[in-house]
Amino acid sequence: MNAAVFFQQLINGMSLGSLYALLAIGYTMVYGILRFINFAHSDIFMVGAYSAFFFIVIFRVPWPLAAAFAVCLTALVGVTIDRVAYRPVRDAPRISALITAVGVSSFIENLGLVTVGARPKAFESPQFMSRVFHIGPVTITGVAIWVPIMTFVLLAVMMYVVYRTKIGMAMRSVSTDIEATRLMGVDVDKVISYTFALGSALAAAGGILWACKYPKISPLMGVYPGWKAFTAAVVGGIGSIPGAMIGGFIIGLIEVMTVAISPGLSGYRDGVIFLVLVVFLLVRPTGILGETLKEKV
Amino acid sequence: MPDKFRKTILTVIFIGFLFVVAWLADNYLDEYVMRVVRTGLIYVIAAVGYNLINGIAGQFSLGPNGFMALGGYMVALLMLPVEQKEFVWFLQPLIWPFRVFSLTKPFFPLAVALGGVAGALGALVVGVPSLRLRGDYLAIATFGFSQIIIVLANNLIPVTNGALGIKGIPEYANVYRCLAWAIVTVIITSNLANSSYGRAMKSVRDDEVAAEAMGIPIFRHKLLAFVVSGFFAGVAGGLMASLITTVSPSLFSFSMTFNLLIIIVLGGLGSTTGSAITAFAFTLLSEALRFVESPITIGPIDIPGIAGMRMLVFSLLLVLLMIFYRRGLFGKKELSWDWVVSRFGNSNRQGVGTWPHKTEQS
Amino acid sequence: MASQNGAILALDSVSVSFGGLVAVSDFDFTLGKGELVGLIGPNGAGKTTVFNIITGQYEPVRGKVFFRGRDITGWRPDRVTCAGIARTFQNMRLFEGLTVLDNVLVSRHSKLRSSMLAAALNLPGYVREEQVARTKAMELLDRVGLMDLAYTEAGSLPYGQQRRVEIARALAADPEVLLLDEPAAGMNPEETARLMEFICGVRDEFGLTILLIEHDMKLVMGICERIRVIDYGMSIAEGTPEEIQGNPKVISAYLGEEACEYA
Known part of the structure; x- marks a missing residue:
C-alpha cells in the first residue's frame, strides 16, 4: 500500500468513522443514564434516512430543509419510543428493558418492511456531495469530505448542549445518580426524553449522511452500522461521550483498513468488528475512557 | 414412593399417547402440515434449551442461533452422501475427514447427538470468557460470538460452502425422531431444573452474591447451564438441517434467536413446560398466519402479500408482553401431574404428604 | 501471630479500601472455638466490611485471614463457605423466586x-x-x-x-463459624427475645462459633460473651459487655465527643 492509497483509505476511514461516532453517541448517552442498551437506536438511524427521503421525494422540500425536518421528526420518534415502550419497564428487572428494546428494534424494522417494502430506494443526495476532488493522485468524493465536516459541526453543537446548557447539566447529573437528581427536584423523565431526542437527532443526521454516502436505503440499513456504532461506544467506554467519538473513528478506520490491507478479508469485514466488540467486552469492558463500576455487596 | 411411581406411569402413558397422536397425524395429515409439526417439535427443543440459560440460570444470552448453526452444519457434514459432497463443494474441496465418509441412516441419531456436542463445545468456548460478564454485556458478547459464527459460516468455504450453503441433506428428521428428541429434551431439562443443580442455577439467577455465599460456585453453574443449553441448540439445529435438507448461514440468522426469545418470554421465563408448549403453539400459529404475507385474491381485488407482517405482530407482542404481562403465560410454574391432579382430580389429595403444586417446590 | 492457640478464626492486621477510601484498617481479631462474640459500632463503621473480608466478598489489600490455622485470604466466597464459614446478610438476600x-x-x-x-x-x-x-x-x-x-x-x-x-x-x-449480620433488624422486642434464645440454642446444639453484628444493644449485651467495638474502620475497644458499657471511647463513638464530656 503506497502513501496515496493509504491517505485515501485514511480519509475513507475517517468519513465512515464519523458516521459511527454520530450513531455511537446515542447508544452511549442512553446507556449512561438508563444503563441499558437501546437496540432500537440503529432503527432510529434508518427512520432518519427514510424521513429525509420522503421529504425530498414526495414533498419536494429543498434538501437542507428536508434534512432539518427529518432530524426533528426522528427526534420525536425517539422520544415517543421511550415514552411508550421504555418508560413502563423502567423499574422492571433490567433484562425486561433489554428484551423490550430488542422487540422495539424488530418492530420498527418490520414496520419499515411492511410500509415501504424491502426493496432498497435510491436516495437523492445533493450536488455538492457527489462532486469529485483530485488532490494529486488521491481521488476524494464530496461525501468523504462533507461527512466528517458536518459530523464535527454536529458534535460541537452536541458538546455545547451537554456541557454548557442547563439541560445538559441535568443529563450529566442524571447519569451520575438518577435518584439523587430526582431528589433535587429535577424532572428526570423530562431529562430522559431530552436525551432520547438529542441521541435520535444525531442518529437521524447520521442516517441522512449515511444515505448520501451509500445512496441505497432499506428498512434493514441500520442493523450493521448500528452494531458497529455500538462497538464504537464500547471501545470508547460506554457512557462516555468523548469515548464514543474516539471509538467511532477507531472502528471506521479498522473496518476500512482491514479491507485495504488484505482484500481477501473483505468477507470478514463485519466479523472483524464483532471480534473487536467481543475482545473489548472480555478484556476491557469499560473501554478506553470508561470508569469501572464495582458492585456493592 | 407410590405417588412418584404413579406419576412415572402417567408420564409413560402420556408419552405413548403422544406417539400414537404422531402416528395418526403422520398417516392422515398432509405433508405440509407434518412439516409444520416437525418444525414445531424442533422449536420445542431449541426453546427449552434456551430457557435453561435465560429463564432458569438467568443469564441473558442472545446466541442460540450460533449454536444451532454449529449443530446444523455438523449434521450436514456427517450425513451428506459423499457423491453429493463432491457436487456441492465444486470450487474448493471439503476438508479432509468429512470429504471421505458419511453416515448412513441408522446413525442419524448419533449425528444429531454429535450436532449437540458441537453446540455444547461452541457454548463452552463462548461461555468461558463471556459468562464473567453480566446482564446487557453478556447479551452483547453472546450476540457478537454468534455473529462471528455466522460470518465464519459465510466465509469458511472448505467447511461450510459459504453463502451458498449445503444442499441435499437426507431428510431423516421424521415426526417420530423429532418427537423423541423433544421428549428427551423436556424430561432431561425439567429433571435438571428441579434437581439440586437446577436450584443452584436458580439461586444464581435470583442473587449471585447470596448464591456464592451459600457455597455455590456461580461461574461453574452458569457454564453448566450454558453448555447444556448449547447442546440442545445443537440438537435442534441438526434436526432442522435434516428437516429442511439444506443449511446456509441465513437459516441461522438472528431472527431465529428472536423467535426463541418471544417463545420463552411468552411461555414465562423459567418454565420448561411453558417454553415447550409455547414453542409448539407459536410455530403452528406462525404458520397459520403465513397467509397474511402471501397475495390474496378476493374477487376482482388483488391484495399483494406483505412481507414482514407476522414479525411486526410478533415484535409488538413481545413489547406488549414486557409492558403488561411480564410473567408470561406460565410464570415460573410448570405443568406437572401435581398441577393436573390439583386442577382436575379429587381435591382431598392435596394434604400433607402429596407433592406441592409447583415444580419449583418439588 | 493471630492464628495460634485454639483460635478458629483469626484476622491479622487486615485492611480494605475502596477507591482510596479506607474502610477497615489494621484490623486484628480472633475468635475462639465455641465463642459468641458481638461486633458493634456506629453506622458505616466497617462492620459488614469485616464480614465481607472473612467470607471472601472483598479481598483485603493488606493482612491475612486464617480459618482453623489455614490462610484463606483471597478465597472465593463459595470456597470459604464450603470450608465452614456461613453468613447471613444485613439486607437479606433470600432467593425470592424460590x-x-x-x-x-x-x-x-x-x-x-x-x-x-x-x-x-x-x-x-x-x-x-x-x-x-x-x-x-x-x-x-x-x-x-x-x-x-x-x-x-x-x-x-x-x-x-x-x-x-x-x-x-x-x-x-x-458451618463451624456462623456470621450473623444484624439478625434482629426489623424484629419486634418479642421476636428479638425469641431470636436470642434461638441463637444460644443453636450454638450449643450444633457446637457453633458465632460472630454477630447487631444494633440492638439489649441483644448484644444479653448474649455475647465478648464484644468488639469498631469505628471508622478501626478497633476501639474489646471486652465483656460490662466493660464495654462503661468504656468512654465507646460512648463517644456512639454519641459523639460532646456527649462524652457530660457522661
Missing part, C-alpha cells in the same frame, strides 16, 4: 456428590442424596419454626420470617 425449602436446600448443594448427569437422569444415587438433603432441610426449618411454610415463595414472607429463613439457610451449609 420456596423457603429450596432456599435452604441451595446451601446443601455443595455437599452433593452426584454429577449433573445423574441429577438430570434422576439416577437412584442422586435421588437418595436428594432425599437426605430434604430431610435435613426440613429439620432445620422445623428448628426455626417454618416447617409449615416450606413450600411458600420466600419473597412473599413477612420480614421476621425471612430473617429466620436466612438463618436456616446459613445453618444448612453445616
